Structure formats: structure tokens, C-alpha cells
Amino acid sequence: MTIRTWNPFRELDVLRQEVERAFDTYGRPWRQGSALRAVPLHYPLLNVSEDKDNVYVEALAPGIDPETLDVTVVRDTLRIAGEKQALSDEIKPEAYHRNERSAGKFVRTLTLPVEVDGESVTAEYRNGVLHITLAKVEAAKPKQIEVAVS
Numbered sequence: 001m002t003i004r005t006w007n008p009f010r011e012l013d014v015l016r017q018e019v020e021r022a023f024d025t026y027g028r029p030w031r032q033g034s035a036l037r038a039v040p041l042h043y044p045l046l047n048v049s050e051d052k053d054n055v056y057v058e059a060l061a062p063g064i065d066p067e068t069l070d071v072t073v074v075r076d077t078l079r080i081a082g083e084k085q086a087l088s089d090e091i092k093p094e095a096y097h098r099n100e101r102s103a104g105k106f107v108r109t110l111t112l113p114v115e116v117d118g119e120s121v122t123a124e125y126r127n128g129v130l131h132i133t134l135a136k137v138e139a140a141k142p143k144q145i146e147v148a149v150s
Helices: 008-026
Strands: 045-050 054-060 070-074 077-084 104-111 116-126 129-136
Touching (some): 045 104, 070 129
Antiparallel strands (some): 054 129, 070 077, 077 104
């Protein structure tokens, strides 16, 4: 008869392996379909920050034709869509030994931390980065409350 003692670290290791396997399947950097002309799942990469009046979004999107960019805002949702052209249509996909520069259409939707005024959004594309400034609605701005002392 074999006596087995319970080892919580063994169970944690099995759990870690299962989580890694799940992320390996989910977190593949490329969408299913053509592996050679795919766009990453979370493209463009974003930085989001805010101050008391605005929300700022920086989208890293080098090589995009600015004419293809479409930025849409509804309440607290930002949608960025566009298309990144392939470097060369003359090279057939099977001729590549390695092709890590993605191409194709993309859509990225982001829920903003507050509701913004869709009428006062500005977007500028420079040096491969899309800079978006979104003004907060008046109700979302912080209010200074005076404390009465009695």
C-alpha cells in the first residue's frame, strides 16, 4: 500500500501549468486565419491616462495610412479602426521565412474610465502614434466640496 501525502505545491504547479496552457491558447499574438498577414489581437497597443478635464489615449500604430483611420466615440466607448498595408504585395506568403510585421484591417474598442463629450474629441497621427484627447462631460469632472465646520 502506498501512502501519499498532500502537497499543496504540487497542486499549485498543476494549476500554474493549466493557466499557462489557457493563456498560450488565448493569448496568441495573431488572429486565426492567414498566419502571414494577421493583425495582433490587441492592436494598436494603447496608453490611457487622464487629468481633471480630459482622457488621453495614445495608440501605437506605425505604418498606418492616416486616411484609413476611423475614430468613433459614444459616451464612454472609444473605437479605433483602420488598415495597415502589407510592405509588398509582390512577395507571395509562402516565400517568407519569417514575417512578423502584421498587416490587415483592425478594430480596437475601449471602455473609457468616464463618459466623454463626443463633440470635443481631437485626434492627431504623428510619428506612428495616434494621439486622442477626449474632454470629459461636466458630470464626470471632479467637484470640490466645501466642508462646513460647526
